[in-house]
Amino acid sequence: MKSHFPELFLAPVAIAISGGKDSTVLAHLLAQLDIKFDLIHCNFNLRGTESEEDQIFVEHLAQHFDAAFHLESFETEQVAQSRGISIQMAARALRYEAFDSIAAQQNYSSILVAHHLDDQLETFLINLGRGAGLHGLTGIRARNGVIARPLLPFSRDQISEFATENQISWREDSSNSATKYLRNELRHDVIPLLHKALPHLKTNFSNTLQHLKGSELLLDTAVARFRESGTNTNSGLLEIHIASLKATVHPEAYLYELLKEYHFNLPDAMMLLEAENGKNIRSGTKILTKERDVLILSTTATSEAIYIEIDQRSRTIARENVNLELKTLVSEDALGYLKSLNLTDKILLDTNKIKWPLILRTWRHGDRMMPYGMQGSKLISDLLTDHKIPSLEREKVVVLISGSNIIWLVGIRASKHHKITSKTTSIIEITQNP
Numbered sequence: 001m002k003s004h005f006p007e008l009f010l011a012p013v014a015i016a017i018s019g020g021k022d023s024t025v026l027a028h029l030l031a032q033l034d035i036k037f038d039l040i041h042c043n044f045n046l047r048g049t050e051s052e053e054d055q056i057f058v059e060h061l062a063q064h065f066d067a068a069f070h071l072e073s074f075e076t077e078q079v080a081q082s083r084g085i086s087i088q089m090a091a092r093a094l095r096y097e098a099f100d101s102i103a104a105q106q107n108y109s110s111i112l113v114a115h116h117l118d119d120q121l122e123t124f125l126i127n128l129g130r131g132a133g134l135h136g137l138t139g140i141r142a143r144n145g146v147i148a149r150p151l152l153p154f155s156r157d158q159i160s161e162f163a164t165e166n167q168i169s170w171r172e173d174s175s176n177s178a179t180k181y182l183r184n185e186l187r188h189d190v191i192p193l194l195h196k197a198l199p200h201l202k203t204n205f206s207n208t209l210q211h212l213k214g215s216e217l218l219l220d221t222a223v224a225r226f227r228e229s230g231t232n233t234n235s236g237l238l239e240i241h242i243a244s245l246k247a248t249v250h251p252e253a254y255l256y257e258l259l260k261e262y263h264f265n266l267p268d269a270m271m272l273l274e275a276e277n278g279k280n281i282r283s284g285t286k287i288l289t290k291e292r293d294v295l296i297l298s299t300t301a302t303s304e305a306i307y308i309e310i311d312q313r314s315r316t317i318a319r320e321n322v323n324l325e326l327k328t329l330v331s332e333d334a335l336g337y338l339k340s341l342n343l344t345d346k347i348l349l350d351t352n353k354i355k356w357p358l359i360l361r362t363w364r365h366g367d368r369m370m371p372y373g374m375q376g377s378k379l380i381s382d383l384l385t386d387h388k389i390p391s392l393e394r395e396k397v398v399v400l401i402s403g404s405n406i407i408w409l410v411g412i413r414a415s416k417h418h419k420i421t422s423k424t425t426s427i428i429e430i431t432q433n434p
Helices: 019-030 049-064 076-083 087-106 115-127 156-165 182-197 201-230 243-245 249-262 264-274 334-339 380-386
Strands: 014-015 035-045 067-073 108-110 231-235 238-243 280-283 286-291 294-299 305-311 316-319 324-332 347-351 358-363 398-402 407-410 426-432
Touching: 014 019, 014 087, 019 035, 019 156, 035 049, 035 087, 049 067, 049 115, 049 231, 067 087, 076 087, 087 108, 115 182, 115 243, 182 201, 201 231, 201 243, 201 249, 238 249, 243 249, 243 294, 249 264, 249 286, 264 280, 264 286, 264 294, 305 316, 334 347, 347 407, 380 407
Parallel strands: 014 035, 014 108, 035 067
Antiparallel strands: 231 238, 238 294, 280 286, 286 294, 305 358, 316 324, 324 426, 347 426, 358 398, 398 407
């Protein structure tokens, strides 16, 4: 404790305690070390009277150790149903959410959790079965934010011996014997066979974890260097430079490390390196898009499609990503006025040719317009490509419609329709503001 967790002797800490053997032993151990602590108990209300008795047991422990007692009670089944996750996942999420909240409120430097070496092995096997990378195989962290796990080096047998020698009593959780849960099945059926076949497993597994953590440090260093030279952030979006990625000794490994938290299909992500511009793949709310020489990581847009009717009285249109100002002008020299303007952010229309109301809406696949200065019509999607509008920005693009004609790809290209001529006397000037 003094070598690896010296901060426990210096600042307020709390123990996350279920009443089971491991967390109860941790409380007694800290008491023997004269470390002042409080207790946090989570009642998940999953085992009826057993849950209530666990709570009472921990309350008595708090009185015995003269420790503050923090109780968090959850309707875990309802939370699991509302979040669409398993009861075990809901309980874990609720537990750690509560720890973060209590630590902030009570100013605890650490909240101690009683995971041990056997938990490490179970986690290793679970992650191995899930196809985890190196980070998933290095096991449970001794420290993770406010959470600290001082019993990680010790086995379940060592903890049991300490409990027996010190005549410590605890509560048994009956659900720990139910092999319908994967972790319990490994604990009761699989791991005992591993120990029988590999008598030195515990000692060697502990050494293996240390080797893996050393390799993990080397990997993290290499990926951090690549982030500095091979990626950049542009308008909040991560850009991965394809040439830099291809120049690495193992592009797939680097791409996995950069994207692993988003759970993309890695073979699909690798195929984007050779894909045409605009191709993308999705994972949850994340999108990975090929844009010329980079892969861009973005979040799915949450804005709804725009559809607005604009009548002759309208003067401003303000929506997400769209801010238009309309003016009606009378001019004896409309063409001269037209030539005096920078039209990159506005369009001039002959008032007498417009069919009201105008429609402002999000563009749709299949939309076509007759661009000014070109023969015939062209797909909006092709115009966006011609103007090199990034795929991630295209869903924000809107069009202005008069009758059945698209008269403006807003801020990008005007059409031939309703253009100003020498006979124009009344002008509708529409400006796109930032």
